Amino acid sequence: MAKKTKSADVRRRAKKIRLLLMDVDGVLTNGSVCLQAFPDGGVAEMKVFNAHDGAGLHLASLVGLRSGVITGRNTPAVDQRAKEAHIEFVYQGQAKKVGAYEEILRRAGVKDDEVAYIGDDLPDLPLFARVGLAIAVADAAAEVMRAAHYVTHAKGGEGAAREVVELILKAQGKWEAAIPKALA
Numbered sequence: 001m002a003k004k005t006k007s008a009d010v011r012r013r014a015k016k017i018r019l020l021l022m023d024v025d026g027v028l029t030n031g032s033v034c035l036q037a038f039p040d041g042g043v044a045e046m047k048v049f050n051a052h053d054g055a056g057l058h059l060a061s062l063v064g065l066r067s068g069v070i071t072g073r074n075t076p077a078v079d080q081r082a083k084e085a086h087i088e089f090v091y092q093g094q095a096k097k098v099g100a101y102e103e104i105l106r107r108a109g110v111k112d113d114e115v116a117y118i119g120d121d122l123p124d125l126p127l128f129a130r131v132g133l134a135i136a137v138a139d140a141a142a143e144v145m146r147a148a149h150y151v152t153h154a155k156g157g158e159g160a161a162r163e164v165v166e167l168i169l170k171a172q173g174k175w176e177a178a179i180p181k182a183l184a
Contacts, residue, residue, distance in 0.1 A: 010150045013133040014171035018114040020060065021089070021104065021127070022161060024071035024078055026120035027137055028053055030157030033073070047077040048157065054085040055182065056162030061086035062181045063174050065165070068104055070097045072123060098126050118164055119144055120156050135164055 024047075025031055034046040057067050068089025071078060075092070082090045089107070091100035105115070113132035117124065120140040128134035128147045136148035137156040145151050150167070154160040169175040 010133070010167070011171045013113075013149060014116070014168045016114050016132055017116045017168050017172075018064075018066065019104070019108050019110050020057075020065060020067045020116045020118070020161075020164065020168065021101070021131075022067070022069055022118035023120060023124055024069050025073060026140070026156040027118050028069070028081070028157060028161060030155065031120070031139075045073075045075045045077060047075065047081070049081050050157055050159055050162070052159045053157075053161035054081070056159075056165035057085040057087060059178050059182050060165045060169070061088070063169065063178045065168060065174075066108060068108075070094050070100045070104075070127075072097075095123070096126075097123060098130075101127055101130070116164065116168060118152075118161060133168075 022028060028049055029047050036044045036046060060067055067087045069078065069082060069087055070091045072095055078092055079090060089104045094100045112130045115131045116133035116135060117127045117131045118135045118137065119128060120137045121144060122141060124144060125147055134148045136144045136151045137160040138152050139155040152160040152163045154163050166175060169178055
């Protein structure tokens with residue numbers, strides 16, 4: 001399957017984006033779910049996040065691009081990563097993501113065409129049908145890639161979110177002004 005690249009349509013869509021939303025597992029992580037069982041019967045979940053994604057999302061917040069996650073799982077690791085990466089909206093335990101999406105739109109005061117969403121699997125498709133810029137990670141399900149306006153070069157958990165932040169900020173002419181903020 002040919003990857004969708006940075007066409008004029010993608011740049012046009014990216015110029016309008018005020019809010020970047022994304023899934024967690026398979027987008028901010030590589031999709032692995034690591035569970036640690038303890039002798040007392042307890043279980044802890046561990047997630048591995050990419051430092052470049054975190055730096056990109058933090059930089060996005062510094063130049064006014066808001067962000068959020070909508071994920072089906074529920075784990076304190078996501079709350080911690082959201083705090084570190086300055087992710088404003090965190091909705092966990094969302095088997096169906098549309099309700100959380102609509103609530104975020106109301107809270108953020110944005111319209112569908114001002115939202116980009118990064119996804120990797122079938123539960124993301126309802127949001128792809130609504131957002132102004134639908135983005136699939138390089139290792140997304142085939143159906144998700146077909147529905148996307150753009151497919152990243154990076155796989156989930158390997159810098160895909162950072163790639164999208166750069167794409168949006170460059171389309172909006174904010175990238176060069178953002179670089180010095182990353183150096184601070």
